Amino acid sequence: MNPTSPFSLCVMAIVALTLLGLPIGHAMIGGSVLYLLMTGLDVGTAAEQLSNGMYNSFVLLAIPLFILAAEFMTIGSITERLLSFCNAFVGRFRGGLAHVNVVQSIIFAGMSGSALADAASSGKLMQKMMTQDGKYTASFAAVSSVIGPIIPPSIPMVIYALVSDTSIGYLFLGGVIPGLLLGIAQMAYISFVAKRRNFPVEKAVPLRDFPRITREAFPALMMPVILFGCLYSGITTPTEAAALAALYALLVSAFLYRGVTWRSVYASLLTSARVTISIGILIAAAMVFNYVITVENIPKSLAVMMQGYQLTPFTFLLLANVILLILGCFLEGTTILLIIVPVLLPTATALGIDPVHFGVVAVVNIMIGLVTPPYGLLLFMMVKIAEVSLKDLVRELMPFLGAMIVALGLITFVPSLVLFLPRLLGYQG
Numbered sequence: 001m002n003p004t005s006p007f008s009l010c011v012m013a014i015v016a017l018t019l020l021g022l023p024i025g026h027a028m029i030g031g032s033v034l035y036l037l038m039t040g041l042d043v044g045t046a047a048e049q050l051s052n053g054m055y056n057s058f059v060l061l062a063i064p065l066f067i068l069a070a071e072f073m074t075i076g077s078i079t080e081r082l083l084s085f086c087n088a089f090v091g092r093f094r095g096g097l098a099h100v101n102v103v104q105s106i107i108f109a110g111m112s113g114s115a116l117a118d119a120a121s122s123g124k125l126m127q128k129m130m131t132q133d134g135k136y137t138a139s140f141a142a143v144s145s146v147i148g149p150i151i152p153p154s155i156p157m158v159i160y161a162l163v164s165d166t167s168i169g170y171l172f173l174g175g176v177i178p179g180l181l182l183g184i185a186q187m188a189y190i191s192f193v194a195k196r197r198n199f200p201v202e203k204a205v206p207l208r209d210f211p212r213i214t215r216e217a218f219p220a221l222m223m224p225v226i227l228f229g230c231l232y233s234g235i236t237t238p239t240e241a242a243a244l245a246a247l248y249a250l251l252v253s254a255f256l257y258r259g260v261t262w263r264s265v266y267a268s269l270l271t272s273a274r275v276t277i278s279i280g281i282l283i284a285a286a287m288v289f290n291y292v293i294t295v296e297n298i299p300k301s302l303a304v305m306m307q308g309y310q311l312t313p314f315t316f317l318l319l320a321n322v323i324l325l326i327l328g329c330f331l332e333g334t335t336i337l338l339i340i341v342p343v344l345l346p347t348a349t350a351l352g353i354d355p356v357h358f359g360v361v362a363v364v365n366i367m368i369g370l371v372t373p374p375y376g377l378l379l380f381m382m383v384k385i386a387e388v389s390l391k392d393l394v395r396e397l398m399p400f401l402g403a404m405i406v407a408l409g410l411i412t413f414v415p416s417l418v419l420f421l422p423r424l425l426g427y428q429g
Contacts, residue, residue: 007296010035014289024335025281032288045291060283062158062168064276065242071268072249077259078220082107085217088210091202095194099187100202105144106151106183107221143400144186145378146367151179153227153242156366159283159337160359163290164345167356168238169231170422170429174360178411178418182364185407189399219252232425279334286338298343313351317412320344320358321365325405328369336366354429356422357415364411368404371397 014031018024036043073079082104090099149156152172161168193199205213227245230236236244254260311319323344327336341362348358370378373394411417419429 006035006038007292009038010292023278023281024331025278025285028285028289028339032285032292035292039295041295060158060162062153062239062242063155063279064272065239065246066153066155066158067275068268068272069242069246069249071272072246072253072260072265073220075253075260075264075268077257078249078253079104081217081257082220084213085221087202088205088213092204093191093194094201095190095199096202098190098194098199102144102147102183102186102190105147106180107224143371143397143404144183146370146404147179147182147186149367150175150182150360150364152176152224153238153245154363155279156333156337156363157359158238159334160341160363162283163338163342164355164359166359167427170356170425170427171359172228172231172238173421173425173427174356174418175363176421178360178364178407181407181410181417182404185403186400189403193399219256223248223252282334283338286335289339290342293339293343300346311347311351313353314413316347316351317353317358317361320348321361321408321412324362324365325369325372328366329372331369333366333369336369337362354415354419356427356429357418360418361408361412364408368401368408372401373397 010031013034014024014027017027017030022030033043035041036045083100086100086103086107087096090096090103093099148154152175154172154175157171157175158168160166161171223245226248227241230244231238231241250260250265324336324340327340331340344362345355345358349355373379373390379390379393379397419427422429
């Protein structure tokens with residue numbers, strides 16, 4: 001690449017603006033406008049690409065609605081009831097609270113679609129419970145949040161569907177088994193380390209209390225059932241299902257659990273709007289930068305270059321995993337999905353790799369990146385929540401990362417783990 005070419009200068013401008021502290025979305029817009037000026041293209045193309053992408057994509061509306069659903073769940077007592085339900089089943093084992101944390105993340109995953117929402121709500125509560133009296137380190141409360149966006153609904157999968165034109169419904173189905181596999185990998189490590197460190201055993205819940213605890217948690221547990229039922233029966237589109245999830249979460253919190261005030265609803269709307277705006281800026285900037293990438297013909301050039309190396313599907317997936325894991329250490333997940341994945345996708349398609357399989361593999365990589373040093377976003381969130389040093393948190397997280405990478409290997413090289421459920425419901429890929 002010529003270091004003085006417009007594209008090279010565009011990339012250098014984005015990096016420089018980011019290092020100066022400008023948000024990545026604004027930096028990408030600035031670099032893309034510079035490229036348009038240097039190549040003599042109409043600068044108004046940036047606004048055109050932004051408006052076309054943002055206003056012509058109905059599926060993007062699902063993102064703020066899933067965020068809102070997660071916020072409505074946190075203002076009621078849904079999270080506490082789910083924790084009581086999980087504790088009744090797995091709290092009696094050694095390292096019980098750590099197991100409860102993983103199970104609640106799996107259940108919460110069926111509602112929020114966001115790792116950060118999980119970490120900020122149930123993850124924050126679990127962290128307080130687990131680290132009091134020095135029973136567990138903060139890492140045991142942090143790492144399970146990555147399961148959230150793998151088990152449907154999933155905001156990253158909505159974004160992948162946007163850039164790949166893949167069915168959201170089949171992507172959601174494809175994430176179920178990998179998400180459970182990631183949870184099993186975490187619980188296997190917890191079981192191993194619990195015996196070595198003599199983690200505490202929680203007080204067993206009497207069998208006679210199980211019906212009451214299940215009954216209290218039942219409305220919350222029904223949310224993913226209703227969501228998937230409407231989505232896969234064809235009653236609603238993914239966006240309408242997201243709206244239904246938000247409405248259901250509000251009604252359950254307000255009328256069944258009676259934990260909602262007008263002030264809390266306003267705060268939830270405000271928080272959802274802020275998160276949506278930050279994601280929206282990234283998506284808008286990526287659409288403008290993707291236009292630059294398209295003009296430069298980079299995806300096709302990369303596909304031709306990789307074909308020259310005669311990559312097999314196995315070697316390509318291995319290379320893609322390495323690239324995505326490394327980038328996940330430095331870049332925010334939405335940026336990777338919007339910029340890097342579209343560049344890799346044509347090669348994956350040319351090699352006969354199923355787009356649903358590749359999408360789930362990409363999302364799992366990006367979620368692992370959230371807890372990968374040095375710049376995993378969840379690391380910084382948990383450092384703030386738990387008030388521990390990044391060094392201590394990372395040291396405890398490394399074995400979890402190893403367990404999750406083993407699970408990632410299975411998901412990558414055994415495609416049936418991803419495609420079994422979609423094919424069961426009619427997917428022809």
